[in-house]
Amino acid sequence: MPKSNLTTLCYVEKDGCYLMMHRVKKAHDINKDKWVGIGGHFEPDESPEECLLREAKEETGLTLLSYQLRGIVTFRSDAWQTEYMFLYTSDRFEGNLTECREGVLEWVRKDRVYDLPIWEGDKIFFHLLEENRSFFSLKLRYDGDALVEKVLDGVPLAR
Secondary structure, three states: OOOOOEEEEEEEEEOOEEEEEEOOOOOOOOOOOOEEOEEEEOOOOOOHHHHHHHHHHHHHOOEEEEEEEEEEEEEEEOOOOOEEEEEEEEEEEEOOOOOOOOOEEEEEEHHHHHHOOOOHHHHHHHHHHHOOOOOEEEEEEEEOOEEEEEEEOOEEOOO
16 A cells, blocks of 8 residues: 555654654655654554654653644645645653654754755744744745755745
8 A cells, every 4th residue: 555645743842842853864865964853654444643742752752641743744745645744743642752664863952953955945843833824835946955845824834
């Protein structure tokens, strides 16, 4: 069965940092060498919250105790199927961080995230998170690695 095109992504927050994953372990990874949050594809019949909690536990060993849906991000590309991502933040969790089979987990100061190799479109939603935007819909279209279209709440953003 093909992977779902529905995904979750979460930025766990602690002491002014985000928990980030440096994607260096997985073969044929579209995010190879990039820094991303935690999350992944929905399994059959999962809700966004069930996917979020399962992926957080699988990738980090942590149980999220408090989380908030911040936005929906639509990724379109000439290289992969359109993906609809439910973007969350979490500020309370329990458990101990474990090793992840997909990448290296590290707490990164929020003001240092932009210095890492991240997707160009990720910078847009990091700004929206910083602005404490209550909820947003963001569409990002890529040709290869190049961000060629960005639309926030139905309104095109300047290039």
